[in-house]
Amino acid sequence: MAIKIKIPKSGGKKKxxxxxxxxxxxxxxxxFLIAAVGLGGSFCYYYIKYDQIITRRFATPVFSNSAxxxxxxxxxxxxxxxxxxxxxxxxxxxGYSDAKRTDKDNLSPLGSFRxxxxxxxxxxxxxxxxxxxxxKITIVDGQVSQITGKGNQLSAYELEPELVTSLYxxxxxxxxxxxxxxxxxxxxxxxxxxxxxxxxxxxGVNFIRMFxxxxxxxxxxxxxxxxxxxxxxxxxxFFLTPEKTIRRKLTEMLIAEEMEQKFSKQQIFEFYANxxxxxxxxxxxxxxxxxxxxAYFNKDLKDITLPEAALLAGIIQGPSRLxxxxxxxxxxxxxxxxxxxxxxxxxxxxxQAGKAKASPLKLAPPNVEASDAPYFVDMVKDSLINKFSERxxxxxxxxxxxxxxxDLQKAAAQAVExxxxxxxxxxxxxxxxxxxxxxxxxxxxxxxxxxxxxxVALDPHTGAVLALVGGxxxxxxxxxxxxxxxxxxxxxxxxxxxxxxxxxxxxxxNVITPASIITDEPSSFAYGDQIYEPRNYKxxxxxxxxxxxxxxxxxxxxxxxxxxxxxxxxxxxxAKVAGITSVKPTPAMALGSYEATxxxxxxxxxxxxxxxxxxxxILVNSVRNAKGDVIANFRTDQREVLDPRIAYVMTNMMEGxxxxxxxxxxxxxxxxxxxxxxxxxxxxDGWFAxxxxxxxxxxxxxxxxxxxxxxxxxxxxxxxxxxxxKKAAELPQYSEMKEFTQPAGVxxxxxxxxxxxxxxxxxxxxxxxxxxxxxxxxETCDQQTGVAGFFSRVFGGTSxxxxxxxxxxxxxxxxxxxxxxxxKIADIFKDDKSQNPPATTQPAKxxxxxxxxxxx
Numbered sequence: 001m002a003i004k005i006k007i008p009k010s011g012g013k014k015k016x017x018x019x020x021x022x023x024x025x026x027x028x029x030x031x032f033l034i035a036a037v038g039l040g041g042s043f044c045y046y047y048i049k050y051d052q053i054i055t056r057r058f059a060t061p062v063f064s065n066s067a068x069x070x071x072x073x074x075x076x077x078x079x080x081x082x083x084x085x086x087x088x089x090x091x092x093x094x095g096y097s098d099a100k101r102t103d104k105d106n107l108s109p110l111g112s113f114r115x116x117x118x119x120x121x122x123x124x125x126x127x128x129x130x131x132x133x134x135x136k137i138t139i140v141d142g143q144v145s146q147i148t149g150k151g152n153q154l155s156a157y158e159l160e161p162e163l164v165t166s167l168y169x170x171x172x173x174x175x176x177x178x179x180x181x182x183x184x185x186x187x188x189x190x191x192x193x194x195x196x197x198x199x200x201x202x203x204g205v206n207f208i209r210m211f212x213x214x215x216x217x218x219x220x221x222x223x224x225x226x227x228x229x230x231x232x233x234x235x236x237x238f239f240l241t242p243e244k245t246i247r248r249k250l251t252e253m254l255i256a257e258e259m260e261q262k263f264s265k266q267q268i269f270e271f272y273a274n275x276x277x278x279x280x281x282x283x284x285x286x287x288x289x290x291x292x293x294x295a296y297f298n299k300d301l302k303d304i305t306l307p308e309a310a311l312l313a314g315i316i317q318g319p320s321r322l323x324x325x326x327x328x329x330x331x332x333x334x335x336x337x338x339x340x341x342x343x344x345x346x347x348x349x350x351x352q353a354g355k356a357k358a359s360p361l362k363l364a365p366p367n368v369e370a371s372d373a374p375y376f377v378d379m380v381k382d383s384l385i386n387k388f389s390e391r392x393x394x395x396x397x398x399x400x401x402x403x404x405x406x407d408l409q410k411a412a413a414q415a416v417e418x419x420x421x422x423x424x425x426x427x428x429x430x431x432x433x434x435x436x437x438x439x440x441x442x443x444x445x446x447x448x449x450x451x452x453x454x455x456v457a458l459d460p461h462t463g464a465v466l467a468l469v470g471g472x473x474x475x476x477x478x479x480x481x482x483x484x485x486x487x488x489x490x491x492x493x494x495x496x497x498x499x500x501x502x503x504x505x506x507x508x509x510n511v512i513t514p515a516s517i518i519t520d521e522p523s524s525f526a527y528g529d530q531i532y533e534p535r536n537y538k539x540x541x542x543x544x545x546x547x548x549x550x551x552x553x554x555x556x557x558x559x560x561x562x563x564x565x566x567x568x569x570x571x572x573x574x575a576k577v578a579g580i581t582s583v584k585p586t587p588a589m590a591l592g593s594y595e596a597t598x599x600x601x602x603x604x605x606x607x608x609x610x611x612x613x614x615x616x617x618i619l620v621n622s623v624r625n626a627k628g629d630v631i632a633n634f635r636t637d638q639r640e641v642l643d644p645r646i647a648y649v650m651t652n653m654m655e656g657x658x659x660x661x662x663x664x665x666x667x668x669x670x671x672x673x674x675x676x677x678x679x680x681x682x683x684x685d686g687w688f689a690x691x692x693x694x695x696x697x698x699x700x701x702x703x704x705x706x707x708x709x710x711x712x713x714x715x716x717x718x719x720x721x722x723x724x725x726k727k728a729a730e731l732p733q734y735s736e737m738k739e740f741t742q743p744a745g746v747x748x749x750x751x752x753x754x755x756x757x758x759x760x761x762x763x764x765x766x767x768x769x770x771x772x773x774x775x776x777x778x779e780t781c782d783q784q785t786g787v788a789g790f791f792s793r794v795f796g797g798t799s800x801x802x803x804x805x806x807x808x809x810x811x812x813x814x815x816x817x818x819x820x821x822x823x824k825i826a827d828i829f830k831d832d833k834s835q836n837p838p839a840t841t842q843p844a845k846x847x848x849x850x851x852x853x854x855x856x
Contacts, residue, residue: 051258053239058262063177063274067393069377070161071404072466072621073129076137077156080732082144084120087137087159088113091122094160099123110160122157127628129161129401162406165284165377167394174281174372176290178301180270186306187289188269189347190313194338196230197345200265204231204256231256234272278312279319280475284372286319296324298364306348307356310338324361332361373409375470375480376402380619387632388623397626403464403619408734411727412455412467419720420472423451423701426711449703451716454481455724456602456617460696463606463615463636465599479704485595486702488580489713490554491681491689492592494608494650495578496563497551499571501646504772512566513775514548514653515756520558525587527568532587534560546756548769551653552661554680556591563590578604578614578641592683601689602698608650608677609691611743612642644743645772651677651740652770658690666718672726674737684708686716692737695728697721747773752781 074090076082092098097108100115111125111132119138124130135149135157147154165174192199198206206229228236235255240248259268277285278292286295292312293301304312314334315322324331339353348356380402384393392398431446450472457467470480500512520542525532534556542555550558563571568585575583580601582594596604599617607614616637623632642650654677657663662680666688678690685702686709699717702709709716728734742748748770752763756777759766763781 054255054258054262062271063175066166066175067396067398067400068166069164069380069400069402070129071164071402071406072464073158073161074407075156075158075733076144076147077732078144078147078154080144081142082137082139083142084115084137084139087120088115090159090162091120094162096122096160122159124160127626129399129624129628130158161401164402164404164406165372167377167381167390167400174284174291174295175274175287176294176301177274178270178288178290180266180273182302183270183273183289184302184304184309186309187273187301187304187312189342189345190306190309190338191230191273191316193341193345193347194313195233195316199230199269202229204258204260205229205253228252229256230272231259231268234268234275235259237275237277238271276316277319278315279323281372284374296363305359306352307335307339307359308362310342310356311335311361314338324363328361335361373404373468374474374478375482376404376409376465376468376619378470378478378480379468379483383619384623398631399624399626399628400620401622401624403459403466403621404468405466405733407731408457408467408728411731412457412469412724415720415724415727416453416455416469416472419723420451420453420701422719423453423711423716426715427451427709430710449705449707451701451709452477452479452481452704453720454484454598454700455697455720456482456598457695457697457724457728458602458606458617459694460606460609460615460691461694463603463618464621465602465617465619466695477704481700482598485582485597485600486685486700487594487683488592488596488601489681489683489685489687490592491601491679491687491698491713492575492580492583492594493551493554493559493590494654494679495575495580495604496559496566496571496590497547497653498608498642498646498650499566499574500547500562501649501772502570502574502642503566504775505643505646510565511775512547512562513771514649514769515546515751515771515777517544518547518550518558518561518565519544520550520555523557523561525560525564527587532560534587534591548653548656551679552656554657554662560587560590563587574641575604577639578607579616580604592681598698598700601687602696605689605691605696605698607641608647608654609696610647611644611741612640612647614639614641645745648740648743648746649770649772654678654690655740662714663688663690663718666714667722670719670722670726672722672729674725674729675739676725676737677740678721680713680718682712682714686711686713686718688713688717688721690721690725692725693740694737695725695734697724699724742770745773746770747776749776751777755781757781757783 076087088098091111091113095108095110097106097112098114099107099112099121102108102112107125109125109127111128112123114121114123116136118140119136122135122137124132124134126132133149135147135154137144137157138146138148147157149157196206198209209229232252236248236252239255240252263271274288274290276289277287278289279286279295281295286292289312290301292315293299293304293308296312297304297308311324311331311334314331314337315324317334321327322331322334336357339348339356342348343350343353380400381390384400388398393400427448428445431448433444433446434441435444436442453469453472455467455469456465458465468482470482471477500516501514502508503510503512520536522535522539522541523533525534536556537554541557542549542553545553545555545558547558547562549555550562564587568587568589572583572585572589575589580594580596582596583589584594586593588594603614603617618634618636620634622630622634624630655675657680658667658676658678663678666680667676667678667690674692676690676692678688681687681689684706685700687701688699690697699721701711701713701716701720729737748768750759750766751757751769752759753765753767754763757763758777758780760780760782
């Protein structure tokens with residue numbers, strides 16, 4: 001039986017099995033395929049790209065590639081007071097390991113120490129600044145009894161230099177690197193509670209949190225919520241710019257996912273804990289929990305408490321806005337929010353949170369300038385850029401050993417901080433006026449610029465810059481005023497008098513000495529086709545005076561006459577050799593009309609303080625690689641400017657400025673009693689330059705806009721100098737401020753104040769002065785007395801080393817009123833009733849009860 005099957009003919013619409021004929025569908029499909037291929041290709045490209053970038057970034061230790069700037073090593077000396085715990089703290093701060101608490105395999109390559117009952121054992125490592133020679137410091141009854149090294153007795157021992165900061169190619173930061181195992185649980189819990197609660201659960205991106213944050217932002221029409229995980233924050237910080245775009249966000253997510261595949265959660269959190277930005281201290285970023293714990297609480301991270309950990313975790317959101325120093329209320333509120341979050345994550349109990357909330361903010365003093373010296377670091381960096389590139393310094397992990405003394409820097413910071421407040425008060429007084437408003441008078445303070453300040457302190461015998469403050473607040477202004485050129489005012493005058501003293505040894509026919517006479521009166525000086533008419537302060541003139549007196553009282557007309565006498569060109573040449581290169585041989589030069597920086601003047605004054613040899617200021621001693629091998633050493637440039645005898649005579653004359661002249665009130669009456677020489681200075685700024693046997697310091701105060709400060713150097717800069725020197729004298733390394741060393745060829749003689757001749761038993765009112773041997777006065781005070789002395793004092797007698805008996809610097813006559821013959825006779829018989837200050841007697845010494853006129 002046959003069965004017929006009817007097979008239908010093909011035709012009609014296809015139900016499936018082939019590509020669709022609808023052109024819209026076909027086009028959509030094509031677009032989808034192209035997009036899929038494009039997106040897939042782009043994803044693969046960027047995945048491979050960032051995989052390679054991540055691999056390269058983490059191929060070497062993440063946080064080790066930075067140039068490190070170190071301070072001057074602290075020195076422990078035999079016989080000095082010492083504490084084993086303080087020495088141990090200094091070594092720990094420098095990076096040494098405590099040998100008693102650290103496994104042998106984990107000791108720092110810098111070195112280790114061991115505190116013993118009788119002192120400290122120090123074992124420098126292979127990467128130490130010093131050669132790896134062990135030493136033992138024995139301490140008995142709080143004093144170093146002996147220092148031994150390799151069996152030899154040592155008089156002193158240098159500790160490892162302290163790290164000032166690290167310089168990264170992108171920024172300047174301070175970072176104390178910690179391991180995951182070093183991070184206390186309370187710090188981990190606080191961070192995760194506020195930043196990323198699902199950190200140990202997600203794969204790099206918390207999509208749920210992102211959608212929640214986006215929804216809240218959409219409802220409130222502003223960006224309030226953050227959806228970035230810790231891994232995303234890390235990827236953004238390590239690899240991306242801070243711009244806020246969709247493309248950057250997608251890239252951030254991609255990198256986060258890749259990092260989660262490459263590293264464990266513990267590794268990622270360790271990276272984060274060392275990288276996270278936790279604020280700013282001066283010019284330095286505080287990077288990582290370890291450094292933040294040190295900066296905010298002055299303690300190791302392992303010792304951090306619950307409220308402290310909550311504070312650090314809270315700061316992450318906005319380090320500047322939530323700074324506990326500038327905005328303590330905000331920081332406290334944020335800390336408490338973190339504590340609440342920790343309760344929600346069951347990290348702590350409500351009772352623990354309540355107790356922590358009741359704790360006040362306990363912060364370490366924010367002494368930025370003392371520990372960080374930002375202006376100094378800027379100068380170090382700039383000085384090395386000519387020799388090394390910025391990237392070379394950081395990539396090669398160079399170690400930069402500087403001249404900075406942290407203790408002295410702290411003293412400088414404190415002196416500036418207290419001194420500039422006094423200046424502000426004086427400025428406010430000058431600007432306070434009684435103004436008529438309607439029918440009443442009101443007290444108003446006129447607006448004006450804020451006074452700025454610079455302080456440079458260096459070792460006068462090495463040129464090493466030991467401390468430097470370039471302004472009152474680095475955060476407010478990064479302009480380094482220690483490098484700003486300003487008219488030097490009267491601190492230039494010693495170079496005029498040094499040129500005059502040079503006549504004692506340069507073969508000049510007319511030899512000028514400290515006892516030589518110059519007339520201080522209104523005068524005009526012709527130079528080329530110009531007339532220069534200097535004026536003394538308050539138009540007060542002193543008649544015939546010695547050069548020693550003219551310098552001590554900073555007399556303008558007398559000083560210009562001295563410069564004219566010896567030759568403007570000779571003064572200019574001497575100043576240029578000393579490093580004041582802008583000067584020109586004009587009468588105005590004698591009063592400091594030409595510009596120099598405070599650093600320039602510090603170098604120039606070493607010509608006096610260092611026996612006539614000028615030293616270029618230096619900031620860096622050595623640059624070494626990561627292993628401690630020397631890459632470059634630096635030495636100061638030396639140049640002989642003055643004969644040692646002249647340098648000493650000038651020092652002796654400038655001692656008179658402080659002991660008996662315009663510096664007396666600002667220095668001696670403020671309590672600095674060590675042997676010192678110096679000079680006040682006033683242009684439209686205030687200056688003070690001074691030095692002891694072991695320390696030289698220059699202070700400048702003025703306005704950035706060059707307007708007149710209307711205050712003298714004795715009122716502004718000198719008090720800061722004095723406060724700094726008093727603090728320096730309290731430090732063991734600077735406490736031995738000795739009398740200045742007198743070179744051969746110089747004699748000290750006692751001179752009668754009335755005649756400026758050699759004092760005898762008949763002339764007991766005398767003073768001491770130094771002279772180049774052979775140029776001192778020969779006649780005694782009781783020779784040619786009576787008529788000769790009488791007429792010398794009436795008519796002057798400038799050819800003899802005589803000067804009228806001035807009322808110890810207070811004989812200030814009206815320049816427009818000249819005394820007649822009988823007026824001069826009457827002056828002879830006047831008694832000097834002023835009281836002298838308790839210091840070495842000098843001519844023209846101001847009374848202790850009076851304030852000398854400010855310098856010019």
